[in-house]
Amino acid sequence: QKEVEQNSGPLSVPEGAIASLNCTYSDRGSQSFFWYRQYSGKSPELIMFIYSNGDKEDGRFTAQLNKASQYVSLLIRDSQPSDSATYLCAVKIFSGGYNKLIFGAGTRLAVHP
Amino acid sequence: EAGVAQSPRYKIIEKRQSVAFWCNPISGHATLYWYQQILGQGPKLLIQFQNNGVVDDSQLPKDRFSAERLKGVDSTLKIQPAKLEDSAVYLCASSSRDSRYYEQYFGPGTRLTVT
Numbered sequence: 001q002k003e004v005e006q007n008s009g010p011l012s013v014p015e016g017a018i019a020s021l022n023c024t025y026s027d028r029g030s031q032s033f034f035w036y037r038q039y040s041g042k043s044p045e046l047i048m049f050i051y052s053n054g055d056k057e058d059g060r061f062t063a064q065l066n067k068a069s070q071y072v073s074l075l076i077r078d079s080q081p082s083d084s085a086t087y088l089c090a091v092k093i094f095s096g097g098y099n100k101l102i103f104g105a106g107t108r109l110a111v112h113p
Numbered sequence: 114e115a116g117v118a119q120s121p122r123y124k125i126i127e128k129r130q131s132v133a134f135w136c137n138p139i140s141g142h143a144t145l146y147w148y149q150q151i152l153g154q155g156p157k158l159l160i161q162f163q164n165n166g167v168v169d170d171s172q173l174p175k176d177r178f179s180a181e182r183l184k185g186v187d188s189t190l191k192i193q194p195a196k197l198e199d200s201a202v203y204l205c206a207s208s209s210r211d212s213r214y215y216e217q218y219f220g221p222g223t224r225l226t227v228t
Contacts, residue, residue: 004155032214043204043219044156051214088155092215098168099215103155 004091006104013111019076021107023089026070032092033065033072038106039085048074079111115140117220119205125226131193134223137186138207146217147180147190148204156204162188195227 003026013019023033032051036044050056050063050072062075072091076083086106092099118137126132138145143164148156159178161169165185173180177196182188192199202224206217 008153034216036219043202043222046216046218049214049216090155096169096171098161098163100158100161100169101217103157105153105155 004089004102004104006087006089006107008105009108010110011107013079013109015079015081015111015113017079019079019083019109019111021074021076021087021089021109023072023074023104024070025072025089025091025102027091027093027102028067028070030067030070030091030093033063034090034092034101035061035063035074036088036090036103037085038088044088076109079109081111081113084109084111117205117207117218119203119220119223121223122221123224123226125228126195128197128227129194131191132195132225133189133191134203134205134225136188136190136205136220138188138205139209139218141209142207142218143185143210144208144215145182145188146206146208147188148206148219150202150204150222152201159190192225195225197227200225200227 005024034049038044048063050065056063060077064073086108088106089104090101145162147159150156159173160180162182180190202222204222205220208217
């Protein structure tokens with residue numbers, strides 16, 4: 001059973017701080033890793049993906065990948081109340097001849113003024 | 114570019130009734146996915162289509178759920194008969210075969226309540 005684990009939270013951070021969201025996965029063959037943001041009552045929105053070890057930056061967001069430790073994280077700098085949402089980690093695996101995404105349960109982030 | 118379209122947005126039915134959901138993927142996206150998301154959980158893949166063929170339906174409860182994607186474009190997911198535990202958001206997503214990383218884009222979802 002391929003698994004993706006996330007701390008359910010809530011992770012509470014003050015406005016302007018760095019929010020750090022973490023995710024571990026069980027399949028060592030995983031190639032690509034995705035972060036989705038999901039506001040309450042809305043559908044998941046893709047915000048970043050990463051496939052190489054190291055950091056990938058996009059605006060206030062930085063994704064970090066460590067394949068040896070099977071660990072991926074998302075850093076949100078200068079957190080804003082509008083960042084308050086559930087962040088879903090997804091891992092692409094190759095199974096049965098096709099690619100599929102396995103999602104974690106998500107971490108709820110609350111940014112307070 | 115238009116996103117993934119889904120309808121209806123909300124549906125309330127009684128147990129043992131049937132319901133159908135519709136999805137139209139992003140234009141040109143060959144791969145279409147149906148997910149079930151129960152409150153507090155991540156999306157769970159129900160079925161994946163490549164063009165109009167099923168490539169993965171291992172987690173689809175086939176005694177009550179069915180899906181089709183005629184002509185390789187839009188798709189319908191049906192539940193018959195519905196159970197209380199089917200209450201969830203049903204998400205449709207699509208991805209392009211031309212994308213190296215197969216990132217998926219989601220529609221707005223259909224919130225189903227079974228009473």
